[in-house]
Amino acid sequence: MTKIAVVQTTTGIDPLANAAALVAAIEEAGAGGATMVFTPEMSGVLDRDQARAAAVLxxxxxxxxxxxxxEAxxxxxxxxxxxxxxLRRPDGRLANRSFVIDSIGNIRARYDKMHLFDVDLPNGESWRESATYAAGERPVVVGSPLGPLGLSICYDMRFPDLYRALTDAGAQVLSVPASFTRPTGAAHWHIxxxxxxxxxxxxxxxxxxxxVHEDGRATYGHSLVVDPWGEILLDMGEAPGIGYAEVEPEKLRAVRGRVPALQHRRVVNAPIVIA
Known part of the structure; x- marks a missing residue:
């Protein structure tokens, strides 16, 4: 078994303050025996005021x-x-980019969010990620202490074809860092x-x-670790902090033995019969 730490934050608009909080969390997680630490989407700056954010990105x-x-x-x-x-891209647009960093500080993998969240919500909130961000183009699987790790970000979770591509490529763990709105979180996050x-x-x-963040938005929380049977090993509720869970490769092998769905997958590329 491998012990992991999950960091649940209320990220603000000051990247230096956010960096200090992340470093403190990494230090605490290491002291707590974690081999790998996971942080949320937009861990550096969370600010919907584009002009203000532009000064620090x-x-x-x-x-x-x-x-x-x-360094931490x-x-x-x-x-x-x-x-x-x-992060700023050379073309002037932004990337929503995640990183896997090893225990000597090297970047092992990068992944840019592929699915961008454009929506008008019933509560009056409106989001247009595509107005600012460029979508990523490639799924990513990277070796990690937990085994092959498939990367995704937030809204990606609604697109199972991405996760099929990741597991077809050998992923045994999926990571879904997020900054999820409260209405959709209450309805769909756990499911x-x-x-x-x-x-x-x-x-x-x-x-x-x-x-509730400095820029006025409210996010759902409930950082999760879920095992291959769908059991929730960790649900952090709404409070910021650090949670721990054990990832057990033997559980993956046992579940895949009981329900060998990956072996039964078929590529559906024949014309669809519409009766």
């Missing part, structure tokens, strides 16, 4: 949150899945994440933002 090589987390991972000797950062774990027969780790 940086390119990957200049991002101080990324530098601080890499190396100092503490733990792996970190930095859920995501908003969708448990479904993704069950249908693929994998462990799933979803580190989430929580609470």
């Amino acid at each position: 940086a390119k990957e090589g200049d991002d101080r949150v990324l530098v601080a987390v890499r 991972a190396a100092r503490v000797g733990v792996w970190v899945h930095l859920g995501s950062l908003a 969708l994440l448990r479904a993704r774990a069950i249908e693929a027969g994998v462990h799933l780790v979803a580190a989430a933002q929580t609470g």
Whole structure:
């Protein structure tokens, strides 16, 4: 079994303050015996005021949150899945990019969010990620202390074809860092994440933002770790903090033996009969 730590945060608008909080969490998680630490989507800055955010967002090589987390991972000797950062691309648009960082501070993988959230909600909230962000183009699986880890971010969870691609490529653990709105979180968060774990027969780790943020938005929280049978190993509720769970490869093998759905998958590319 491998012990992991999940960091649930209420990220604000100051990247230096957010970096300090992440470093403290990584240090605490390492002291708590975690081998790998997972943080939420937008761990560096969470600010829907685009003009204000523009003053602090940086390119990957200049991002101080990324530098601080890499240094902390190396100092503490733990792996970190930095859920995501908003980063400037060379073309002037932004990327919502996650990183897997090893225990000596090297970046092992990057993943840019493929599905962008554009919606008008009944409560009056409106989101247009595609107005600012460029969508990623490639799924990513990376080796980790937990086994092959498939990367995704938040809204990606609604698109099972992505998770089929990740598990077809050998993923045994899925990560879904998120900044989920409260109305959709209450309706769909637990259901969708448990479904993704069950249908693929994998462990799933979803580190989430929580609470009321400095920019006025409210996020759902409830960071989860789900096992391959769909059982919830960790639900962090709404309070910020650090939670721990054990990822057990033997559970994956046992569940896939009982329900060998991955072996029974068929590629459906024949014309559909509409009767």
